[in-house]
Amino acid sequence: MLRRLLLLLAAFAVAAASATALTPIAVGAPPTTHTVTIDGSRFEPSTLAVKAGDTVVWVNKDPFPHTSTSKVGGFDSQTIAAGKSWALTAAKKGTFAYTCTFHPTMKGTLRVN
Numbered sequence: 072m073l074r075r076l077l078l079l080l081a082a083f084a085v086a087a088a089s090a091t092a093l094t095p096i097a098v099g100a101p102p103t104t105h106t107v108t109i110d111g112s113r114f115e116p117s118t119l120a121v122k123a124g125d126t127v128v129w130v131n132k133d134p135f136p137h138t139s140t141s142k143v144g145g146f147d148s149q150t151i152a153a154g155k156s157w158a159l160t161a162a163k164k165g166t167f168a169y170t171c172t173f174h175p176t177m178k179g180t181l182r183v184n
């Protein structure tokens with residue numbers, strides 16, 4: 072009787088452990104926040120790959136304003152003042168080449184997978 076109860080408890084414990092272990096796979100990886108630093112009129116990293124649903128934050132460390140503006144549509148930060156940041160929730164999949172409208176030599180690429 073006791074042995075049977077212990078077996079039942081053991082089976083339950085294994086089932087509970089499996090359910091817990093499988094949960095993260097079932098819901099997928101949680102959204103992540105990525106940072107692009109703007110410093111010396113450069114986007115760093117200049118190429119960034121994220122998953123749809125992730126957040127990308129551009130942080131302007133320069134003492135003057137910049138923008139993060141997709142050349143193919145999809146997003147435009149407008150002016151990011153000196154020392155400020157701008158966050159984008161990357162909802163749309165694709166490859167987005169972007170620039171700063173004030174400094175067109177600044178180039179970046181955001182890949183949303």
Ligand SMILES: [Cu+2]
Binds near residue numbers: 112136137171173174
């Ligand atoms: Cu700029």
